[in-house]
Amino acid sequence: xxxxxxxxxxxxxxxxxxxxxxxxxxxxxxxxxxxxxxxxxxxxxxxxxxxxxxxxxxxxxxxxxxxxxxxxxxxxxxxxxxxxxxxxxxxxxxxxxxxxxxxxxxxxxxxxxxxxxxxxxxxxxxxxxxxxxxxxxxxxxxxxxxxxxxxxxxxxxxxxxxxxxxxxxxxxxxxxxxxxxxxxxxxxxxxx
Numbered sequence: 351x352x353x354x355x356x357x358x359x360x361x362x363x364x365x366x367x368x369x370x371x372x373x374x375x376x377x378x379x380x381x382x383x384x385x386x387x388x389x390x391x392x393x394x395x396x397x398x399x400x401x402x403x404x405x406x407x408x409x410x411x412x413x414x415x416x417x418x419x420x421x422x423x424x425x426x427x428x429x430x431x432x433x434x435x436x437x438x439x440x441x442x443x444x445x446x447x448x449x450x451x452x453x454x455x456x457x458x459x460x461x462x463x464x465x466x467x468x469x470x471x472x473x474x475x476x477x478x479x480x481x482x483x484x485x486x487x488x489x490x491x492x493x494x495x496x497x498x499x500x501x502x503x504x505x506x507x508x509x510x511x512x513x514x515x516x517x518x519x520x521x522x523x524x525x526x527x528x529x530x531x532x533x534x535x536x537x538x539x540x541x542x
Contacts, residue, residue, distance in 0.1 A: 354379040354446065357539050360389055361447045362412075364399075364438070367497040372452050373399045377412065380535045385524045386415035387441075389448070390536030391423075411532040413524055414441040414448065419510035420457075421450060424529035430470050433459040433482075433518055433525060437511050439503070453499075453507040454490040457514045458483055459525075482518045484511055 354360065358379040364372040375397040377389040388411055395406040408426040415422075422435040437455040441448050462480030464470070477483040494504055518525045 356381050356535070359446065362389070363447060363449045364436070364452045365449070366452055367493065367499055367503075370497075371400055373397055378536065378539060380411065380532050380539070383528075385528065386413050386418065388413055388532045388535075390532065390539065392536065392540050393426075409533055409536055411529050411536060413529075414450075416440075419453075419506050420514055422514070422524065424533070425461075426533055427461070428465070430461055430465055431458050432461050433457070435514050435518065437507050437514070453503070454486045454493055455507055455511045456485040457511060457518055458485050459518050482515065484515055 356379060360377050360379050361374070362377055363374050366372050375391065375395055377391045377395070380388040380390045382388065391406055391410045391412065393406050393409050397404055397406065408428040410423050410425050413422040413424070417440050419440060420435050420437050421441065422433065425432050425434065435457040437453045437457070438450040439453065441450045458477075459482040460475070460477055460479055464475075464479045476485065490507070493499065499507075
């Protein structure tokens with residue numbers, strides 16, 4: 351757990367296995383609850399990795415559970431998903447930097463309704479509006495071999511993916527209305 355006060359900037363550094371650079375961005379520490387630490391990422395925040403970058407189109411909040419093998423991001427309305435969970439190694443805090451290793455698998459719940467087709471990241475949808483699915487199974491299989499994931503990491507990633515997928519589909523906390531409180535806190539901190 352971090353010891354940051356609400357409103358403290360936090361640098362998030364994701365890597366791929368083998369210390370390969372991946373997504374980086376700066377968020378705002380919002381606080382913690384029984385689920386873990388909550389970070390806010392305001393609309394317009396720059397996210398970058400080697401060869402690609404984008405700016406957030408909506409406010410998001412990310413939950414980093416203590417010891418959990420995932421980071422769950424909840425999006426305000428306006429894009430193609432409302433929940434996007436990266437399966438990762440447990441988050442590790444180094445002062446104002448949060449680090450974790452992205453393990454490819456993602457649990458995604460599509461928005462309902464969906465935005466116009468030209469704004470979607472796929473040529474054909476992997477699921478229908480409001481449905482939940484696991485993305486990047488092929489990437490996970492390839493990287494197990496290419497990056498030599500240890501057996502315990504493969505097992506932990508698979509178990510986390512299965513558990514998170516079931517929880518998102520069932521709508522249990524924090525995949526219920528819990529993130530609304532934190533989205534409101536992000537709004538309060540960025541408009542005050």
